[in-house]
Structures are given as C-alpha cells and as structure tokens.
Amino acid sequence: MFNNKILKIMPYVLGGLILVLIAVLVFMKLGDDSSEKETKVASEKTADKDAETISSDLTDDKTRIDTADEGKDTKVVDSGASLTEIKPEENIEIDPTPIPEPEPEVEPEPEPETEAEPDPTPTPTPTPVALEFEDKDDYVETKSDVNLRQGPSTQTDVVANLKTAKRLKRTGYNKEWTRVIYEDKECYIYTPLVTGTFDEPTEDGNAAPSTQTGTATLTTGVGTPNGHIVCIDPGHQTKGNSDKEPLGPGSSEMKAKVSSGTSGNTSGLAEYKLNLTVSLKLRDELVARGYTVVMTREINDVDISNAERAKIAADAGAQAFVRIHANSSSDTSVNGVETICMTNENKYNAELYTSSRKLSDAILNNVVSSTGAKKRYVWETDTMTGINWAEVPVTILEMGYMSNKDEEEKLIDDNYQNKIVLGIADGIDEFFR
DSSP states (O other), X not given: OHHHHHHHHHHHHHHHHHHHHHHHHHHHXXXXXXXXXXXXXXXXXXXXXXXXXXXXXXXXXXXXXHHHHTTOOOOOOOOSOOGGGSOGGGOOOOXXXXXXXXXXXXXXXXXXXXXXXXXXXXXXXXXXXXXXXXXXXXXXXXXXXXXXXXSSSTTSOEEEEESSOBEEEEEEEOSSEEEEEETTEEEEEEGGGEXXXXXXXXXXXXXXXXXXXXXXXXXXXXXXXXXXXEEEEEOOOSSOEEEEEESSTTOSOEEEEEOOOOBOTTTOOBHHHHHHHHHHHHHHHHHHTTOEEEESOSSSSOOOOHHHHHHHHHHTTOSEEEEEEEEOOSSTTOOOEEEEEOOTTOTTTGGGHHHHHHHHHHHHHHHHHHHOOOEEEEEEOSOOHHHHTOSSOEEEEEEEETTSHHHHHHHTOHHHHHHHHHHHHHHHHHHHO
C-alpha cells in the first residue's frame, strides 16, 4: 500500500524536481547574461578610457612639439598609457625622434639711453684757396636785387640781399668775384653784377644816377681797366621815325632815320626788344672784362636816328662801335649769323674799312664758335646810314633770322643769348689784341 502511494506521488516529485532544475538553469542563464553584459559595458568603458588617454597623450605630445618650436618649456603629463601599448591596427604613427629641449629665452639688455644730438649747423663751402684777388681801394656800384655772399662761391651763405643798387667799398677784384665791404663785413659779389667803379662813396650808400652822355649811358669797367671803350647800339626802337636824314656826311641821298625792325614769325617778339636784351647782357660781360661801355640806349621808348647813334659812339671816344640786330627773310628756310661793314671804296669812311672788317670777322667767327650757328658771311655794303656816319671801327651783327622757326626759338632762349654774348665779347677781345 505504501509502495502504491509512492508510485502515485512519484510523477509529481519528478515533475517538481524537473521544474526546480529548470528554474535553476533559467536563473543561472540569466545570471550569466547579466554578468556578460556588465563585463561588455565595463570593457567598452575601459576601451573608451584608453582611447581618451591615447588621444590625450598624442595631444600632449603635439603640444610639446609646438611649444618647443616657440622656445617655451613644456611639462608632459603621464596619462597612464605607454606609447608602446598602442596597437598597430590603430594606424597612429609616432615620430621616434626625440624632441629637443628648447633653449631658454634671453632678454636683450636694454641699450643705454642717450640724449639726441642736435642736427649740425650746415657750414658754407670754404673760400677756394686757389682764387686770387687783385687788391683794390675804390668803390663799385651793384645792380639791384643781388646777393652778397660770405665767400666767392654760390655755395656759401648769403650775407645780405640788396634790393636796390648800392655803392660799396671794393677791396679786391677777380674776373668772377669782387670783394666788398658791407656794414663793416667783408663779403663777395659776382663780378658781372657790378656796374661801375668810382673814387668816392655816395652820402646814403645808394648808387648814383647813371652818367649820361647825351642819350647814352656810360658804364665804367669793374675789372682791371684795359683802356678800351666800346659803344653798343641795340638796333631799332619802339616806334620808327620815317623822317629823312642823309645816307652819309654831305650826301644828297636821304633815308628814313630809323625803323622799328622786324619780329618773330612764331613768338611775335619785337626785334628791338631782343636787341636790347642781348645788348644789356653784353654790356655787363664787357664791364666785367674791364671795358668801359657806352650804350646808345637802355630803354626801348627812345627816338635816336642811325646817324645820331654813330655820333654817340664818336663823342664817347669809343674804339669799337658794335650794333646789335636780328635778321628776317621771306624765305623762312634761311638761317645763320652774319656781320656787316662798309666796302673798301666807301666814299664816307673808307679809312675804317680794314679795322671794321677785322672787327666784323672776329665777332662773326666767335659767335659761330660759341653758338654752333650757321656761318654766313661778312656783308660789305655802303647802304647803311649808321655805318656811313661812323667815325670809329664799326660792325652790325645780325644774330640770326627771326623768320626761321628753329632759329627764332634759339634767339629767344636765355641760354642761347648768353652764348651769343660770350661770342661777341670774345670777338671784341680778339679785335683789340
């Protein structure tokens, strides 16, 4: 009976054991899954931490390299990850070259402060030692608006600017510079800016009125006097005078007293103005060379006939009568320089032919040499009133053709005029030698 009961409950016991076993298995399975999941999460966290550590190490290494380039000390923090622990599959390359320690910066020592030196005062060019002066003990008059300088050079300081002409004590003469006394100071003036010499000063120190010889102005040479007097006649005047005068002394043939001359085809410049400009420059150059110069006119608005101009030269005792003109032609291609004198058969003053021809040749040759202009010729003619009335060697210089465009441009140029002047002066020097 007992056995029967056991047999009856046995299936239930076995079923319960099976259920318990199943439950145990299920519980164990669930425990394993949870443990594996926790292990996987922990493993992922560890991997993330390792990656962060490696990235930090690499960032620190880069910072160390960059900082080393800047020359600053860098402390590398050990993040717990060794460079050798990085796996090959991470594809991270590490430069095995050791990073050099940066050299410590050395601040430059500050430069000692120094006081700024003032700009040096410019000093004038010293007086050229080779320049010799002839001792003088007289007085000279200056032009207006000229500079007196500390030394005989335009590079030296200006002592004073004379707005009006002055008469000053002269202590020395040189062809280029004149030594004078101004307000108790020894100074220098460019010699061509001196217009005359005198024995006495003026009361107020200003220049005296010009010495007049009729309508002429007489200027004494400021260089070493060479004993020669030259009369310069700037041809023509503002208004011509058509009244008649004899062609020569005792001539029954009559000609107009004087004309106003020609003018530039392009510029319109009147010849009488050009003639006066060049003549005044010639006066200054001759005065500087020691000549005494008489001018038939120094302004344009005059009325002086050609015969009267020749008489001015004679009355002044001139040894050469130089008449300054410019030329013109209907043929605008014509150009060049020429001079004019009488023929050797002139019935008024043939005795002056040889000397007048010599003066004409000398001036023509030297002006051509100085300017490079075309040389034409010496025209010998007895048709010029101013030549026929002359009592001293005479020439007319035709400086060039105002009807020729190229030559006109030269004639009105200041530098070219200066070349003409030098040529005339050299020709006069040659004439008197």
